[in-house]
Amino acid sequence: MKLYEFQGKALFEEAGIPIPRGALVTADSRKDLFAPSAVKAQVLSGGRGKAGGVLLVSNMEEAEKAADSILSLELKGEKVSALLVEEKMDIRREYYLAVTFDGEARTPLFMVSPSGGMDIEAVADREPEKILKLPVDPLWGITDYKIRAMADFLGYEDKKEFAAFVRRIWKLFREKDAVLVEINPLVVTDKGLVALDSKIELDDDALPRQKALFETLGAEQLRITGQEGEKGGGTITYVPLEGNVGLISDGAGTGMLTLDLIRDMGGEAADFCEMGGLTSPEVMYSALEQVLEDKRIKSLLVVLIGGFNRMDEMAEGILKYFSDHKSDLPVVVRLCGTMEEEGSRMMTEAGYPVYDDLRTAVSDAVRFAAEGE
């Protein structure tokens, strides 16, 4: 779950991490607007500054105008419905600080840079030496010598203040099951370090043990935007594409392989839809609902190879869908693996041919789609 800046800052405040004084303002409730201030669009995507989503104002008239202008914006498809209005800071330096994890190195990772305030990916591309990356053993936690290394790299003098700051970030990262805590910029002011921005993403897999937190944050997002946030959970990945062969698979690897084979054989997939390797008739059914909503589809290709996944259950889902939704669409089902005899029998008895060889299945699905055009 991605958090808005104001939500991340509330977590910062709770954790004792300094933030600017600020107020949340929405279209319906603008009474808390103040000036001089920074008026900032609350959106989940990045790059709002360049798109006019952050304005500095010196008086109330400017503040009202800035609020009007930002509240009418749509940033990367996201309508702005809330603003964070914050006191202006006396900024001496701008750092970058983040903690996340490096999946390939299997460890949490701190990243700091003295070149904060800008697009960090651009810094990483052009001046990688300006980013310090420090892996952290999660069982040891963040150690003093690593904190010193970060402070030295940034050239920050008050080591004690910096250590307390980093320890609070680490604690928040661990205790809230965050996968990303990013502060860009982390500013140096006359009063010390202040988190001027916040980007936090929580681990959806931790929902069961962070229920109260997720519920509070989710309700907040709903209240402000009028829309449910991104939902975690669900095992279906659905990516719409340009072609006319509807594709469903029960594994990302075979799904991608099938995508390649479809193209190699002269066809184009209408989508990439993958259900995960341990699924159920209900998931199969909803995958069919989702994929077949696309009316450009001229043939359907279901590629199943069961390990944990049971083929009798997959057949059950497919047959239930087509008994609820009569259709003339050519359906090609490649089905093998766990409980394949039972699955094949169910499909065959219902009048659907079952394929064992993937190439033959793909080639037929591509041919049927071409014939249907």
Added chain:
Amino acid sequence: MAILVNENTRVIVQGITGKSGILQTKSLLEYGTSVVAGVTPGKRGNSVEGVPVFDSVVQAMERCTPNAAISFVPPMFAKDAAMEAMEVGIELLVLTMEGIPKHDVLDILAYAEGRNIRVIGPGTAGVISPGKCKLGAHPSRMFIPGKVGVVSKSGALSYEVGKTLTDAGIGQSTVVALGGGPIWGMNQRDAVELFNDDPETEIIVLLGEIGGGTEIAAAEFIAKAVKKPVVSLIVGRSAPEGKSLGHAGAIIRGNKGTAASKIEALERAGVHVALSPAQVVDIIRKLG
């Protein structure tokens, strides 16, 4: 020989009394895997498919001396179960479940790394050494004993290529799936190294996908240290940029993680690159 699992592997099933645990224990036993015990807290004295169930790994260790574990423990309890198995002396741990909180996965892998314990997964289909031992979900008929070692990130793709090899009469020494999550234990390079040292493996098949850089790391290792022929298939050549295709890592960002960049690195390392499972078979036939 083979790698990771063989006829001497003695397995405990953690979470043996759950739905997946029961079903998979049956399938492991049918394959001939030596499942010596199961563990579910509070279920001591029961048995599943004739396998005795204990409350703790310690009890199972005292009586049955297992050396490997496969876990079907629900995600919220998976870390505790994994830590228990590792502390008691399990050397190989297969974590099948998806959805384990990421901080828990990080803890498990950090603990394992400090003790040289091998962790496969999480979110993995596991490993099979055909004819000897299956510690995962691989459909039995798709694998026969032989000399080709296969490593794959994706479980389903490891079945697919296993099936294609088997249909062509080409057997495998071991087939291992690493898991599709954003953080995982054993990687391609580790598996390639084990295959390289395994006398029974003559040809290595490396199955990869778009996104991330672990195939590139494996390619660098192959160029440096691997003498055996390596055949590779990278899936997702036709994937659109910027879209995540199911696996957490399977996304193309800019020029990073594209199939083309991986294929180039592999070819530079002397790897034979196939574009489909059928081509993997063709190349192996030519090699062999």
